[in-house]
Amino acid sequence: MDTGLLILRLVIGLLFAGHGIQKISHRLGGDGIEGGAAEFRADGFRGGRLTAAAAGLGQIGAGLLLIAGALIPLAATIAAGVMTVAITVKWRNGLWVQHNGYEYPLILLILPAVLALTGPGRWSVDQTWGLLPWAPWWSAAAVGLGLASGLMTRAILARPSLDPEP
Numbered sequence: 001m002d003t004g005l006l007i008l009r010l011v012i013g014l015l016f017a018g019h020g021i022q023k024i025s026h027r028l029g030g031d032g033i034e035g036g037a038a039e040f041r042a043d044g045f046r047g048g049r050l051t052a053a054a055a056g057l058g059q060i061g062a063g064l065l066l067i068a069g070a071l072i073p074l075a076a077t078i079a080a081g082v083m084t085v086a087i088t089v090k091w092r093n094g095l096w097v098q099h100n101g102y103e104y105p106l107i108l109l110i111l112p113a114v115l116a117l118t119g120p121g122r123w124s125v126d127q128t129w130g131l132l133p134w135a136p137w138w139s140a141a142a143v144g145l146g147l148a149s150g151l152m153t154r155a156i157l158a159r160p161s162l163d164p165e166p
Helices: 002-024 032-042 048-068 072-093 103-118 136-157
Strands: none
Touching: 002 032, 002 048, 002 103, 032 048, 048 072, 048 103, 072 103, 072 136, 103 136
């Protein structure tokens, strides 16, 4: 089981960190901070560069925590927040990624949440530091906080529609 948890943490952590790097730089095929800002503006957000930087740095931070198996409830909170925002953007397209749906962000929200509930395994910083096991309510609260922060972020940063009312 510990080997499976390690592989899961490494893959999800690398994907998270890589996606964050793309948002704020030209590495890994990214469009840099200006491209990230343009993406957020196109998705109906205010904030431009600051919004892109916050999302990108959050994804990098969550990814690094997942890779190390460190403070996994915090990693799950960050992941749930960022991916909840992504789900709200893609919601209107339906579930499936073939139609730009929210399938992939949902997976990237669920897997860190599951790690928060199960624990990161024996080969983790949390195990080494003696932080395990967490109380189940702590992990659930961390994920709940992430979901709430994502919804609040969406509400606060949403640009008003420029379309006139019908």
